[in-house]
Each structure stands twice: as C-alpha cells, then as structure tokens.
Amino acid sequence: MGIKGLYKVVSDHAPGAIRITDWKALGGRKVAIDASMSLYQFLIAVRQNDGFQLAGSDGETTSHLIGMFYRTIRIIENGLKPAYVFDGKPPDLKSEELKKRDALREKATKSKEDAATSEDVNRFERRTVKVTREQNEEAKKLLRLMGIPVIEAPGEAEAQCAILAKANKVYAAATEDMDTLTFGSPILLRHLTAGDQKKSPITELNTGKVLEEMRLSREEFVDLCILLGCDYCDPIRGMGPTTAVKLMKEFHSIDKIKAHLDEKGGKVQIPDDWPYEAVRKLFHEPDTTPADQVELKWTDPDVEGLVEFLVKEKGFSEDRVRSGAAKLTKGSSVAPQGRLTDFFKVSKRPATPDKPANKKKAKK
Amino acid sequence: MLEAKLDAASQLKKIVEAIRDMLGECNIECNETGLALQSLDKSHIVLVSLLLGSDGFSEYRCDRGVTLGLNINSLATVLRCANNDDILTLRSEDRANELILTFEDSKADRISEFNLRLMDIDQEYLAIPETEYAATVVMSAAVLQRTLRDLSALSEAVTIEIDKEGIRFSAEGDLGKGSTHFKPCVDMENAENSINITLSEPVSLSFNLQYFSNITKASSLSSTVTLQMTAGMPAQIEYKLPSGHVRYYFAPKIEDDPYA
Structure with a gap:
C-alpha cells in the first residue's frame, strides 16, 4: 500500500x-x-x-x-x-x-x-x-x-x-x-x-x-517515491531508502541514476524493462475527474431513509440511528468557523527582529 | 541587551494571565520602543497582539533588538512567584539564552531572581493590512464579559449585530434563545459605562463563545474595550494599556452558505 x-x-x-x-x-x-x-x-x-x-x-x-x-x-x-x-x-x-x-x-x-x-x-x-x-x-x-x-x-x-x-x-x-x-x-x-x-x-x-x-523538486520527489517502491512497479533489489534519497539528491532523476548505475556496474541495477516512465506519468497525470467538474454539496440527512435502510434492512437499533441522524442535522446547521490565515497573509519570521515592533508603532 | 523595570509586578502578571490560555510558545520582540508580541492560537482563530511601550515601564533600556522566545505558560508560572506590589525587572543580555526576572519587595530586603530559558522559535507572522472598519463600539469591558458569559449558557456561538440603534448580542441553542441590546449612551459620572458607536454601515457577525470568553479575560486590564467589525472580516478587539495595548483579531463564523 x-x-x-x-x-x-x-x-x-x-x-x-x-x-x-x-x-x-x-x-x-x-x-x-x-x-x-x-x-x-x-x-x-x-x-x-x-x-x-x-x-x-x-x-x-x-x-x-x-x-x-x-x-x-x-x-x-x-x-x-x-x-x-x-x-x-x-x-x-x-x-x-x-x-x-x-x-x-x-x-x-x-x-x-x-x-x-x-x-x-x-x-x-x-x-x-x-x-x-x-x-x-x-x-x-x-x-x-x-x-x-x-x-x-x-x-x-x-x-x-x-x-x-x-x-x-x-x-x-x-x-x-x-x-x-x-x-x-x-x-x-x-x-x-x-x-x-x-x-x-x-x-x-x-x-x-x-x-x-x-x-527536492516535485519531479524529483515523484521519482524518489518510485525508487522507494510503489504499487505500480516492482521495487529495485538493493535499493533501500537511504540509497534512494542519496542518489536522488545527487542525480536528480531516475534516468540519470540509471545511467550512473549502468556505468558503475555493481549489484544494484535498474532493469532496462523497468516501467518507471509509465509510472511517473501515472503520478503526474493520474486518471481523475477534473476538480472543477466535481460538485461537493452537503445536505441535511434523510432521516426516514436512514431508518428504512439501517433499521429495517440491516437491523440497527432505531433509537441509535435516529439520535445519530439528529447529530448530523445539528452538525450541518452549525456555521463553520473562519480562520485568520484565510484572511491575512502569513509571513515567516521577520529578518530583523525590530521590524514588527516598529510597524506596530507606526500604526498607533 | 534589555533591561525593563515595572514598579508593580501585578501589571505584567495580569497581562500574562489574560493571554496565556490562548498561546503556547511565542517570540517577544524587544527594541527601543518597547516589547511586542504577535501570536496565533493553535487553531488559527485568534491572533493576540500585545504592545508594551517603553513609557509604560519605570525604567527601560534596550539598545539593540532582542528576541525572547518563551513559553508563555512558563512565564506565567514564574510570575506567580512575585507579589503584586513587588518591583519587577526583566533582563536579558545580547544573544543570551535566558531571561532574568527579579522581584524586589519594596519594603523588606527580599530579592528573588528567576532565570527562564529562552527558545529558538520558528514562528509564523500574519501581515494585517490597515483597514477602516464598518463599525466601532467602545463599551465597558466588564459589561461585555458579563453579557457573553450569560449567553454562553445557551449556545457555543454569539451573533453580534451593530446598527445605528445600538449593539445586540444574541444566542440560540437547545434550551432556547436570548439576547441583550445596548443603546448608545453617555454616562457623565462613570465614563466607562458609556457606549459609543461609530458606524458607516450596519454589521452582523457570529463568533465562537469559547474563544470570545478567553479574549474577555483581558477585562482586568482596562475598563473599556473597543470592538471593531466589518461584515465577513475578522473583528478587532482592543484593550488599551497605560502605554500600549492588548489587541485581538478574531475570525468570525462563516455564515453565508453553510453547505458550501
């Protein structure tokens, strides 16, 4: 996994x-x-x-x-x-x-x-x-x-x-x-x-x-993950996490690592038929529905429908299903809490420590 | 280096007690104008901004900027060791890794000294743009605290509506609902009981009461509080200090579309 x-x-x-x-x-x-x-x-x-x-x-x-x-x-x-x-x-x-x-x-x-x-x-x-x-x-x-x-x-x-x-x-x-x-x-x-x-x-x-x-760049990170071993191709024999990270930092892509290993010889080798290019493409352009075509909509629960399905068909306790549904209704009616970080821009620690104090003083 | 003296330790004790619940580790920036602190609470709902101007200290010296990375709760723990009317001194050498606090009993000959280890904290700062708020209300800090405490029995959220008729706090929960309305007024005898509203357009915002009640812990610092609000924006809540302020930026609940 x-x-x-x-x-x-x-x-x-x-x-x-x-x-x-x-x-x-x-x-x-x-x-x-x-x-x-x-x-x-x-x-x-x-x-x-x-x-x-x-x-x-x-x-x-x-x-x-x-x-x-x-x-x-x-x-x-x-x-x-x-x-x-x-x-x-x-x-x-x-x-x-x-x-x-x-x-x-x-x-x-x-x-x-x-x-x-x-x-x-x-x-x-x-x-x-x-x-x-x-x-x-x-x-x-x-x-x-x-x-x-x-x-x-x-x-x-x-x-x-x-x-x-x-x-x-x-x-x-x-x-x-x-x-x-x-x-x-x-x-x-x-x-x-x-x-x-x-x-x-x-x-x-x-x-x-x-x-x-x-x-690492995103491309390097994806290549590193493929080297570490993913669901889509066999891991490389002898390629542990330490080696993988080290090689990726030195050579920046699987292609260059492969060339290096081919040249160097040795025990750890990337097979010629290793499908890393296809896997890389899969990670960069996976088969997905574009986000703007996905509609996310939360609605109130269908209480009677839940009772019908869970209680009558599946034998759940009716009291518990109803109290659960009540919690859902309550949860969906509570307005979500906003966050300051959605309103204001986050900056890292200022370079000189006296800057924020000065700014505040100017504001006063 | 920093050397700052307060004639009564209670001044700093009260401030630290008011903000400690919301903050963990944060940096206090010191320079020739005073001490400043800006820190977000863990859930990013409230920003605490504290300014202690150098004039507020009986003696103040800070030639070069110093950053004090502290755990506010540790600071509070140490400050509890000071009596309210002790003379308090804060000291930190340049590039030192500790803050030295001394508590002097003005009558007797007791001097206590505590050294707090400083930390290197990688902190995020928020850039808060200068804004004109649609509504500004100045009212008694104690009255605001009481009003919110009453409503917190009903719900976890309070709605604040400000218009030219006044300011209204309301909450609704399983028990029922409740509200308190204040009309603008001027109290000549007790100025802090006046309610002053400046408005460019009516505003209605909802806030989490748990966080709001934490904010109003600062009521012990000032007799009045200034609430500033604009629809759809974080509120600014300020408690003035003799020289400086404790200011909160408070993110509202997002009302417009609960299902979005």
Whole structure:
C-alpha cells in the first residue's frame, strides 16, 4: 500500500512537514476521504469481542456500515465537512500488485482453514478481508442518505482526493496511503477515521514542506517515491531508502541514476524493462475527474431513509440511528468557523527582529 | 541587551494571565520602543497582539533588538512567584539564552531572581493590512464579559449585530434563545459605562463563545474595550494599556452558505 517507507523517509529528512494535530484545529475544514481505504479499515477493525465481524440478522456483514455511520457522525460533530471518494478502475500498472494481494489473501484463507486455535483463525481471517462490490454500493447508499457527498473516481481514490485538495476544493486528503503525497495533495491527514483518537492522534503532512526541507523538486520527489517502491512497479533489489534519497539528491532523476548505475556496474541495477516512465506519468497525470467538474454539496440527512435502510434492512437499533441522524442535522446547521490565515497573509519570521515592533508603532 | 523595570509586578502578571490560555510558545520582540508580541492560537482563530511601550515601564533600556522566545505558560508560572506590589525587572543580555526576572519587595530586603530559558522559535507572522472598519463600539469591558458569559449558557456561538440603534448580542441553542441590546449612551459620572458607536454601515457577525470568553479575560486590564467589525472580516478587539495595548483579531463564523 502506498510508497514503501515514505513516512520514515519524511520523518527522517523533513520532520517539519509532520504535525500532530487535533480535531479542534481542523474544525470547519472540508476534507476528501479515501472511502475504499476507510471501508477496508472498518471491515478489519469494527469487530465483536470474539473477533468476528458484526452482522445483521441475515448473517451479512455490517461492520462497514457501522464504521461509516458512526465515524462520519464523529467527523461532522467535530465541525469537519467530509466528502468520500471511491475507487474506480485500478490502473493497468497495478494489476501485478493486485494479483499479489489476491495471492496473499488466498494463502491466508488456506492458513485459516488449517489454523487450530481461534486466535489464529481470527488473525488469518483479518488478512482475507476484501471490500466487495456490494459493500461499496451499500456504503455509497448510506452516505447519500446521510447527506454526505460521494465522488466516484475514474481511477485511484487517493489520486482523486489529491486533485481535489490541489484545486482547493477541499483542505486536505484523508487516507493512510502515503502515495497521496506523490499524487500532489498539498496536505495529507492520517488517522482521521481511526478508531480511538487518543491512541492515534491525527497526523498532518504538508507536501510543500516535505519538498522544501528535503530540497527536492516535485519531479524529483515523484521519482524518489518510485525508487522507494510503489504499487505500480516492482521495487529495485538493493535499493533501500537511504540509497534512494542519496542518489536522488545527487542525480536528480531516475534516468540519470540509471545511467550512473549502468556505468558503475555493481549489484544494484535498474532493469532496462523497468516501467518507471509509465509510472511517473501515472503520478503526474493520474486518471481523475477534473476538480472543477466535481460538485461537493452537503445536505441535511434523510432521516426516514436512514431508518428504512439501517433499521429495517440491516437491523440497527432505531433509537441509535435516529439520535445519530439528529447529530448530523445539528452538525450541518452549525456555521463553520473562519480562520485568520484565510484572511491575512502569513509571513515567516521577520529578518530583523525590530521590524514588527516598529510597524506596530507606526500604526498607533 | 534589555533591561525593563515595572514598579508593580501585578501589571505584567495580569497581562500574562489574560493571554496565556490562548498561546503556547511565542517570540517577544524587544527594541527601543518597547516589547511586542504577535501570536496565533493553535487553531488559527485568534491572533493576540500585545504592545508594551517603553513609557509604560519605570525604567527601560534596550539598545539593540532582542528576541525572547518563551513559553508563555512558563512565564506565567514564574510570575506567580512575585507579589503584586513587588518591583519587577526583566533582563536579558545580547544573544543570551535566558531571561532574568527579579522581584524586589519594596519594603523588606527580599530579592528573588528567576532565570527562564529562552527558545529558538520558528514562528509564523500574519501581515494585517490597515483597514477602516464598518463599525466601532467602545463599551465597558466588564459589561461585555458579563453579557457573553450569560449567553454562553445557551449556545457555543454569539451573533453580534451593530446598527445605528445600538449593539445586540444574541444566542440560540437547545434550551432556547436570548439576547441583550445596548443603546448608545453617555454616562457623565462613570465614563466607562458609556457606549459609543461609530458606524458607516450596519454589521452582523457570529463568533465562537469559547474563544470570545478567553479574549474577555483581558477585562482586568482596562475598563473599556473597543470592538471593531466589518461584515465577513475578522473583528478587532482592543484593550488599551497605560502605554500600549492588548489587541485581538478574531475570525468570525462563516455564515453565508453553510453547505458550501
């Protein structure tokens, strides 16, 4: 998932780009959430005490709906405006990676059958989790009833989130996938939909600061991410994060690094058929809907529709659905808080310390 | 170097207590004209701007600009060790990494000295353009604080409307709603109870009450407060000091389109 070891590279080389933040600091912001990632998290994390997924009376899993419903309410109650982006067709380049993931799932299914203890069954069961088409459709239906915008990306959801953030349609992209940075989202929020906020506070990554502190251009950064290992091509044998960063700073592009390694010989080699140019194109021009064609509109929830769907079809408790819907109505009626940084220009520390005082004096 | 003396420590204690809840670490810039501080709160909703002119000190010397990077809460902790009528001295050498505070009891022979470590803080500053506000209201600081406290029982937001009839504070919540209206007036005996409104056009803005009540902690610093507002812009709220001011820029709630 995402870029191999990118978080560590960023925290080592650009610590200033990572900020631990809280709900309060995000109040009033619009965020684009990678729905596919969230659903996957819910299916894994929202479980009963015995470790099995929550299910309705017909035995069908409801973990994804419970997660979506309650966590979205919490996001709204904290004053944020979420929009969910769903995956479309994965890029052709990803097919190898997806095959690998399927193979892992199959292996886990097998291990599960062989597993002796319930603990093992539980562990392997989590590894077999895959978000089905029906679960995706149910989540979309739920969100629409809740009055939350649903965006269906033509390609990867995190790329679409990044495009929306880049065009200032939303403040940030919220996902765990680090390749959102590679797709060019100015701000990435991690752990926004995580379960217990106290255990994992929201982490905010700022792409501009990553580039600034690592002294890389955006092109160099994308190339670096490809070198580190992404979902779209095999990693280079022997190319760890330290080497990748060092080579990128010295040679500035994969083409030049490849030429250098070819010339130098040695163990670490970039194969001739490595499709990095196609991957690079994918990161720079991903398959997305242009931001100006995406309409984000938050409306009041359809309470009766929610009751019909969640209570009658899925067996949720009616009281809880109604009180949740009331929270949504309340959340959508509260006017968002403005920010001074939206009104006034931010400048860095003045060069000479006596300047701001002088300015203030002149103002008096 | 900086050397500044106040005849009563309470002057600085009150200021620091008023602003500490909103601020963490920030830089105090010192030069020959006085001390200045500008800092955003963590959520970027309120900007605190403090100016202590050199005239406000009984003795003041600062030949070259000094930046004091401080944790305001640490400063408050140290200042609590001073009695209100102690003589307070702030001292910092050029390029020193500490601020020395001395508290002298004017009657007895006690002198306490505290050294606060300074920090190198990479701080963001906001450039605030010079603006003419649509409405300016001068009123009693205590009355404003009380009014907002009353309304905070009802809601987390207050709406302030200013027109030529006066200034109106209102809030609405699950309990119900409430409002207080003040007409412009002149009180000859107690000048601070006067309400003076200057208006070029009517204004209506909503603010978060939690932050507003933090701002009104500065009521202990001045008998009157000046509210300046323009529709769709941050409000400026100023408490005058004998020489200088504590000024807040406060971002309003965005009213126009709740779904946008």
